[in-house]
Structures are given as structure tokens and as C-alpha cells.
Amino acid sequence: MERYWNQEIECMSREDMKKLQDERLAAQVKHVYENVPYYRDLMDKKGVTPDDIRSTDDLHKLPFLTKADLRDAYPYGLLAKPLSECVRIQSTSGTTGKRVVAFYTQHDIDLWEDCCARAITAVGGTEEDVCQVCYGYGLFTGGPGLNGGSHKVGCLTLPMSSGNTERQIQFMRDLGSTILCCTPSYAAYIGETLHEMGFTPDDIKLKAGIFGAEPWTEEMRREIEKSLGLKAYDIYGLTETSGPGVAFECSAQNGMHINEDHFFAEIIDPETGEVLPEGSKGELVFTSLTKEAFPLLRYRTRDICVLTREACSCGRTLIKMCKPMGRSDDMLIIRGVNVFPSQIETVLIEQGYSPNYRIEVDRMNNTDTLDVFVELTPEQFSDTVKDLQSKERELAGAMKTMLGINPKIHLVSPKSIARSEGKAVRVVDKRKLH
Amino acid sequence: MNTIQQISVFVENKQGSLTAVTTALYENQIDMRALNLADTSDFGILRLIVNKPEEACKVIQNAGYIVSMTPVVGAKVDDTPGGLAKAMCAIVDAGLNIEYMYAFVNREPNCANVIFRTDDNERCITALQNAGVTVVPDSEIYT
Known part of the structure; x- marks a missing residue:
């Protein structure tokens, strides 16, 4: 028996959902126009008024928002409620220059947690379950989102955060955790550690896992399912729209249902911005229909994706998105952290290195690795190994501060990194995730 | 002078790096008196004592290497x-x-x-x- 958290919404007829979306969109555009001067200017420049947006069919008239807008408007420029009504912020993982701070009213948090509750229920979660949340807690949305969803469902919630894997497994065994929420790479690592500790899936009670915040493959899904003896489900979200729970996988395990009563999805041509018909591959764009404090309209996610309304075996009528198939920009997701090559370049220039670099991203034992190859300059050369290694450490430290993850630095000879005509190939992603 | 100028060269750990340096010295008739190589998994530092240090420096630099005198x-x-x-x-x-x-x-x-x-x-x-x-x-x- 398929369980739903909110059957009325999750199985709503297309007509009723469209009506709900139309009403919510019209009200939301009015709210944004009246309260967010930044977006009002964008609309004015395009000659669009709230009256022009009567239904989701009019959405294409609205201007897009991009990460650059979020940066320009940082921190309060896109805030649509007085700070006195906001109760929380969340932020994207340590990416100076591209940091996103999202604001929440209590109502926003309730709706966000409700979306996560739908995801937990869709994998079979009830108040009988023990839900172990090993996403990071703090500014990162993963921990707080699933934690809140788990409370709503009534699961016994273990707010573990990530790390200390042996302790994770000890809790898992002692308290009989049945649902695991974390990044897929951490799930794979927990699986390996379990086996290293001499246990098998028979020694734990996990039945389902909700894994997201980074790209993963079907092979990884099978591997994790085998090593932990559970069913592995995908979840999608981004800090800009709320966090995890924008879309979630159901028993069909073949794509994620978008909570489209809250987040209206479009697929556009990333070059022209033109809206593409259902089933086309393009860039995913979200419009928040219900968020009060930080309601983004037509936010370009840069994730390349396909939407489908084909009937799903779970009975939900919510539109489905496939796993993101790539990016329309050069952002990399490494260990769940968003990394832009331009940030690496900034650190190199600040530290006096040549901005000619090469990044290699790989996955070893299910953990992402980041190797940065940097050309040494004559000024930085020293005749002792000690000095050069301390330069590597200093550079790695500066990148860790900027990116939030620790790269391995490799000093190489000047002019040894290929200089190409036009767009340089600075990034080699060996992970084969798409 | 009681000190000797050592030539220090940055060499990546890859095939042919050392050969290119020694060939450049040979082609310019520079005599090596002593040689030492410190290496890590990524790079090495080649240290040379030669009969004509300033000339050696230029030759190695022209071959595209980072070089310094110590x-x-x-x-x-x-x-x-x-x-x-x-x-x-x-x-x-x-x-x-x-x-x-x-x-x-x-x-x-x-x-x-x-x-x-x-x-x-x-x-x-x-x-x-x-x-x-x-x-x-x-x-x-x-x-």
C-alpha cells in the first residue's frame, strides 16, 4: 500500500492542481512586486506588471533570476518580509563570493518540513520509524530539512549530522534505525565501514535511505542498496528554493515528484531562455509559489533535466523530474559542496600563483577527490622540499577557506598546463556521474 | 670565495624531466661535479654543482625550467x-x-x-x- 503524507495534494487532478498553482502564482507575483524592489525593477524593465500574470501560462513573461542576482542582492535584496517576521536563515556551503543566504518565516519552515515529510512518507516512513539524519546540520539545509520532516512524520529522529561513522553504526544498531538520510557518498561509506567492522546488513534494521545533495548514479544506488540492505531513494532541492524536499522519489524509484503546489517547474533552453515543451531536455527553472520570506520567481537552477507527466505507479500525479543530467554552467558539486572553478582561480591570483590551472575531480572509494594542478613561479621556488611542501599546504588551506573542502595541490612546472585557444579546459571530471 | 653556487632546479615527477636538463648541460659543455635529487610523490628538486653555474642557470632556464642559485x-x-x-x-x-x-x-x-x-x-x-x-x-x- 502506497502511503501519502498529503494525499489530496499528491494525487490531485491536473485541473485542480493547475487552478491552485494559478491562484498561488498570481498572489505570489503581487507579493514579490510589492515587497522586493530588486525584482520589481526587473519586471518594470521588461514592462510586466502583476496584472499580466493571471496563471502559470503567463509565467514566461516574467524575468529570470540567476545566482548572479542573488549575489548582487546579497544579503537582503530579495527579502520579501520584514526581518522581524523571519525566524531562520540557511546558506549554501561555504562559497565566498557566491554565497546564498535564504530567509524563512515560521510558515516557510513549516511548508519546507512538510515537503520533507512527504519524501519520508513516500519511502514508507511512519511514526513507527527511527530516522537517522546524517546530513550536516547548521547552515546547510540537508540536516535541518530532513530533521523537520522526520519530526512531522513522527519518526524517532536521530540528529546525528555527518562524520564519526563508527558511532553512526553503533547508534544505528543500538536504536534500530530504519531510515537513513545522508549524501549518497556518505551512505556508501557507511556501508563500507559496516562491513569493515565485521557486520552485514542483517545486523542493522535500515529499510530505506533518502540520499541527495550531490549527483549519483544507478550503479551507486545498487551498491548502496546491497551494502546496507535498504531501498535507496533520491531527493532534490536547493537552498535558493528552501532545501531538500523540492522533489522526492517514490516507490517507483525512477524520477522525483516535484512538490508542484509549492514549486512550479519549467524547462528552458539555456541559450535562448525559451520555455520548452514537456519531455524536452533543458535547464530546470523554479518559481516558489508559497514562500513568504525569500520567494524566488523563475530561478534558473542550471541543472539540466527532463520533466514528465506520465502516470506513475505510486498514484501521485505530481510532475516528475529526472535526476539532473548535468549543468548549464561550470559548477561542480564536490562532496556535496558547490564549487566554481572561478573561485579556485581567485585564490591562485590572491596567493600570487599563475591563474593557469587544472582541476581533476574523481571519486575514490565513493568519496570525491579534488586535485588542483598549479604552475609554480620562479619567485616561489625554493631549493628545499620543506619550503615547497609548506607552499602546497598554504595554498590548500586558502582553498579550504574559500571552498569549504580540502584540495590536494600539485605544483607543476611553468607553462606545463596546456593553454588552449578560446575556452580552456580547466576541469577534468572523471566521476562519470551522468 | 668559500661558498659554492649550487644550481637548484624544479622538476616534475614525470618521464624525461631529468634527461632534458642533463642534455641541455651537455649540449653547452657544462661539467657536472655533483648531483643530488630530492623527490616527493609530485615533484623533485634537482641540485647540481657545476663548473659554470651562471651559464648553467641560463641554459636550464631556456629549456623551460624553474632554476635558482643557492x-x-x-x-x-x-x-x-x-x-x-x-x-x-x-x-x-x-x-x-x-x-x-x-x-x-x-x-x-x-x-x-x-x-x-x-x-x-x-x-x-x-x-x-x-x-x-x-x-x-x-x-x-x-x-
């Missing part, structure tokens, strides 16, 4: 047990750190040359001389 101290060490220990004790007793050292043969019988890289060449030379160790003059190396 003054180091050479000591003539008796070719008998305890010969090296005597020199090292003198340096350490003077409170100096030896960053690295390497030995090479010379044309004199019963004596080996040892290169010391410490944090203070002046004090290193004084310490060696006070202990009765002969310091290699650069005139013996350069031609």
Missing part, C-alpha cells in the same frame, strides 16, 4: 671512519640546522667532498674551520 658550503672530509661525523658535529655544535647534504668524490686521494646546506653559511664555514675541516674554495669547482 650558496652552499663544501667540506673536504677525510676518507676514514669518523671523517664525516667530525664535520657534522662541528656544524650541529654551532647550533646550525642541516637542511640537506650530499657527498661527491673529487680528484684528491683519501678525501671526499660533502656539500652542506644550512641556514647560515658564514657560521657553518667558521665552525668547520675551527674544527680543522678544510672548506672547498669555489676556485676548485669553477673553471
Whole structure:
């Protein structure tokens, strides 16, 4: 028996959902126009008024928002409620220059947690379950989102955060955790550690896992399912729209249902911005229909994706998105952290290195690795190994501060990194995730 | 001069790096007196004592390598047990750190040359001389 958290919404007829979306969109555009001067200017420049947006069919008239807008408007420029009504912020993982701070009213948090509750229920979660949340807690949305969803469902919630894997497994065994929420790479690592500790899936009670915040493959899904003896489900979200729970996988395990009563999805041509018909591959764009404090309209996610309304075996009528198939920009997701090559370049220039670099991203034992190859300059050369290694450490430290993850630095000879005509190939992603 | 100019070269750990440096020296008729290689998993530092250091520097630089000159101290060490220990004790007793050292043969019988890289060449030379160790003059190396 398929369980739903909110059957009325999750199985709503297309007509009723469209009506709900139309009403919510019209009200939301009015709210944004009246309260967010930044977006009002964008609309004015395009000659669009709230009256022009009567239904989701009019959405294409609205201007897009991009990460650059979020940066320009940082921190309060896109805030649509007085700070006195906001109760929380969340932020994207340590990416100076591209940091996103999202604001929440209590109502926003309730709706966000409700979306996560739908995801937990869709994998079979009830108040009988023990839900172990090993996403990071703090500014990162993963921990707080699933934690809140788990409370709503009534699961016994273990707010573990990530790390200390042996302790994770000890809790898992002692308290009989049945649902695991974390990044897929951490799930794979927990699986390996379990086996290293001499246990098998028979020694734990996990039945389902909700894994997201980074790209993963079907092979990884099978591997994790085998090593932990559970069913592995995908979840999608981004800090800009709320966090995890924008879309979630159901028993069909073949794509994620978008909570489209809250987040209206479009697929556009990333070059022209033109809206593409259902089933086309393009860039995913979200419009928040219900968020009060930080309601983004037509936010370009840069994730390349396909939407489908084909009937799903779970009975939900919510539109489905496939796993993101790539990016329309050069952002990399490494260990769940968003990394832009331009940030690496900034650190190199600040530290006096040549901005000619090469990044290699790989996955070893299910953990992402980041190797940065940097050309040494004559000024930085020293005749002792000690000095050069301390330069590597200093550079790695500066990148860790900027990116939030620790790269391995490799000093190489000047002019040894290929200089190409036009767009340089600075990034080699060996992970084969798409 | 009592110090010797050592040529230090940054070499990546990849096939052909060392060959290119030594070939460049050969093509310019530069004679190597001593050679030492410090390596990590990523890179190496090639240290050379040559007969024409300034020319060698230019040649290696033109071949596309990062190169620098580092003054180091050479000591003539008796070719008998305890010969090296005597020199090292003198340096350490003077409170100096030896960053690295390497030995090479010379044309004199019963004596080996040892290169010391410490944090203070002046004090290193004084310490060696006070202990009765002969310091290699650069005139013996350069031609």
C-alpha cells in the first residue's frame, strides 16, 4: 500500500492542481512586486506588471533570476518580509563570493518540513520509524530539512549530522534505525565501514535511505542498496528554493515528484531562455509559489533535466523530474559542496600563483577527490622540499577557506598546463556521474 | 670565495624531466661535479654543482625550467671512519640546522667532498674551520 503524507495534494487532478498553482502564482507575483524592489525593477524593465500574470501560462513573461542576482542582492535584496517576521536563515556551503543566504518565516519552515515529510512518507516512513539524519546540520539545509520532516512524520529522529561513522553504526544498531538520510557518498561509506567492522546488513534494521545533495548514479544506488540492505531513494532541492524536499522519489524509484503546489517547474533552453515543451531536455527553472520570506520567481537552477507527466505507479500525479543530467554552467558539486572553478582561480591570483590551472575531480572509494594542478613561479621556488611542501599546504588551506573542502595541490612546472585557444579546459571530471 | 653556487632546479615527477636538463648541460659543455635529487610523490628538486653555474642557470632556464642559485658550503672530509661525523658535529655544535647534504668524490686521494646546506653559511664555514675541516674554495669547482 502506497502511503501519502498529503494525499489530496499528491494525487490531485491536473485541473485542480493547475487552478491552485494559478491562484498561488498570481498572489505570489503581487507579493514579490510589492515587497522586493530588486525584482520589481526587473519586471518594470521588461514592462510586466502583476496584472499580466493571471496563471502559470503567463509565467514566461516574467524575468529570470540567476545566482548572479542573488549575489548582487546579497544579503537582503530579495527579502520579501520584514526581518522581524523571519525566524531562520540557511546558506549554501561555504562559497565566498557566491554565497546564498535564504530567509524563512515560521510558515516557510513549516511548508519546507512538510515537503520533507512527504519524501519520508513516500519511502514508507511512519511514526513507527527511527530516522537517522546524517546530513550536516547548521547552515546547510540537508540536516535541518530532513530533521523537520522526520519530526512531522513522527519518526524517532536521530540528529546525528555527518562524520564519526563508527558511532553512526553503533547508534544505528543500538536504536534500530530504519531510515537513513545522508549524501549518497556518505551512505556508501557507511556501508563500507559496516562491513569493515565485521557486520552485514542483517545486523542493522535500515529499510530505506533518502540520499541527495550531490549527483549519483544507478550503479551507486545498487551498491548502496546491497551494502546496507535498504531501498535507496533520491531527493532534490536547493537552498535558493528552501532545501531538500523540492522533489522526492517514490516507490517507483525512477524520477522525483516535484512538490508542484509549492514549486512550479519549467524547462528552458539555456541559450535562448525559451520555455520548452514537456519531455524536452533543458535547464530546470523554479518559481516558489508559497514562500513568504525569500520567494524566488523563475530561478534558473542550471541543472539540466527532463520533466514528465506520465502516470506513475505510486498514484501521485505530481510532475516528475529526472535526476539532473548535468549543468548549464561550470559548477561542480564536490562532496556535496558547490564549487566554481572561478573561485579556485581567485585564490591562485590572491596567493600570487599563475591563474593557469587544472582541476581533476574523481571519486575514490565513493568519496570525491579534488586535485588542483598549479604552475609554480620562479619567485616561489625554493631549493628545499620543506619550503615547497609548506607552499602546497598554504595554498590548500586558502582553498579550504574559500571552498569549504580540502584540495590536494600539485605544483607543476611553468607553462606545463596546456593553454588552449578560446575556452580552456580547466576541469577534468572523471566521476562519470551522468 | 668559500661558498659554492649550487644550481637548484624544479622538476616534475614525470618521464624525461631529468634527461632534458642533463642534455641541455651537455649540449653547452657544462661539467657536472655533483648531483643530488630530492623527490616527493609530485615533484623533485634537482641540485647540481657545476663548473659554470651562471651559464648553467641560463641554459636550464631556456629549456623551460624553474632554476635558482643557492650558496652552499663544501667540506673536504677525510676518507676514514669518523671523517664525516667530525664535520657534522662541528656544524650541529654551532647550533646550525642541516637542511640537506650530499657527498661527491673529487680528484684528491683519501678525501671526499660533502656539500652542506644550512641556514647560515658564514657560521657553518667558521665552525668547520675551527674544527680543522678544510672548506672547498669555489676556485676548485669553477673553471
